Amino acid sequence: MIVLPLLAAALTFQTAAPPTPPRFESGRAWEHLRQLVAIGPRPSGSPAIEQTRKYIKDQLAAMGLTALEQAWDDETPIDKVHMVNLSIVIPGARKERIVFAGHYDTKLFRQFRFVGASDGASSAAFLLELARILKARKSPFTIELLFLDGEEARLPDWQGTDNTYGSRHYVEMAKRDGSLAAIKALILVDMIGDRDLDIRRDENSTPWLTDAIWAAAKHQDLDDSFLAESTRIEDDHLPFLAAGVPSVDVIDLDYDAWHTAKDNLDAVSARSLQIVGDAIVGALPAIEARLIKQSQIALVHKTTVRRKAPRKDYAIRLAQHRHHRRGLRRKADVVTMGH
Ligand code: 1BN
Numbered sequence: 001m002i003v004l005p006l007l008a009a010a011l012t013f014q015t016a017a018p019p020t021p022p023r024f025e026s027g028r029a030w031e032h033l034r035q036l037v038a039i040g041p042r043p044s045g046s047p048a049i050e051q052t053r054k055y056i057k058d059q060l061a062a063m064g065l066t067a068l069e070q071a072w073d074d075e076t077p078i079d080k081v082h083m084v085n086l087s088i089v090i091p092g093a094r095k096e097r098i099v100f101a102g103h104y105d106t107k108l109f110r111q112f113r114f115v116g117a118s119d120g121a122s123s124a125a126f127l128l129e130l131a132r133i134l135k136a137r138k139s140p141f142t143i144e145l146l147f148l149d150g151e152e153a154r155l156p157d158w159q160g161t162d163n164t165y166g167s168r169h170y171v172e173m174a175k176r177d178g179s180l181a182a183i184k185a186l187i188l189v190d191m192i193g194d195r196d197l198d199i200r201r202d203e204n205s206t207p208w209l210t211d212a213i214w215a216a217a218k219h220q221d222l223d224d225s226f227l228a229e230s231t232r233i234e235d236d237h238l239p240f241l242a243a244g245v246p247s248v249d250v251i252d253l254d255y256d257a258w259h260t261a262k263d264n265l266d267a268v269s270a271r272s273l274q275i276v277g278d279a280i281v282g283a284l285p286a287i288e289a290r291l292i293k294q295s296q297i298a299l300v301h302k303t304t305v306r307r308k309a310p311r312k313d314y315a316i317r318l319a320q321h322r323h324h325r326r327g328l329r330r331k332a333d334v335v336t337m338g339h
């Protein structure tokens with residue numbers, strides 16, 4: 001029988017070669033984006049955002065992933081709103097984590113129907129497709145996917161603390177439960193669906209993280225979309241930066257449809273999601289390598305300091321001992337002279 005040796009060869013091949021992680025498929029991300037937009041306006045606290053959460057959780061469950069809900073009620077300038085962040089953890093070789101985040105709420109507009117195809121749907125759709133490929137990957141760091149609620153201001157203008165409710169709550173809780181120290185980097189995506197994609201470097205973001213993503217984009221000839229120009233952006237990465245977490249915001253704010261009824265399917269494209277997917281997934285090995293090097297340096301530093309400490313103690317004790325003896329000798333001289 002020729003079948004058996006062939007089957008044996010096929011099985012050997014399967015066990016010998018590690019599975020290559022699947023590529024980011026914008027077709028899948030696009031389908032998520034379409035489904036989210038079809039829900040309609042999804043402001044925090046609405047029945048529609050509850051439906052959005054169900055969609056996200058069901059999609060993750062179909063991939064074999066469980067979303068943890070972080071729920072709380074927050075006071076906004078106009079009302080008290082029930083908010084929920086969704087967190088998914090994909091274990092890696094280390095317990096230290098790289099967090100990928102994005103918001104899934106849409107801004108509340110009463111004057112027109114705002115469905116946030118780029119502003120709200122693109123980030124959530126992107127994270128869902130990222131979950132699929134990162135689950136299939138052997139990662140050196142644990143990966144966390146974070147779907148943030150309450151990014152948008154409740155009032156028309158972005159002012160004071162009337163925004164970034166979800167990220168501020170997450171960071172506060174992570175500080176309180178001691179899990180913040182394990183977060184080694186945050187990669188935030190926001191408004192990445194614009195069919196005419198122009199992403200500028202954000203001056204608030206951590207330079208080495210920004211460099212890693214822009215270098216991966218350049219390497220793949222994506223520098224038409226990842227521009228060398230800079231701008232300064234306030235977004236969900238600020239609470240993480242304030243807490244000392246290296247963070248980057250990948251956002252296209254050069255978007256005519258921003259916060260208008262025109263932020264719909266006509267203004268976005270699957271191609272833009274692919275470009276961002278390729279740049280971020282392409283940058284991940286360099287980001288991981290940098291963090292591994294950083295942790296090795298920190299380890300060497302820790303062991304050197306520990307080894308040096310007793311020597312320093314000994315030196316101090318010796319000096320103190322000598323000083324004490326000198327004092328005694330002086331006292332003895334005085335006594336002798338007095339006699
Ligand atoms: C992003 C999407 N943002 C709101 N919706 C944050 C932001 C607010 C960015 C004001 C720039 C200006």
Ligand code: ZN
Pocket residue numbers: 107119152259
């Ligand atoms: Zn917005």
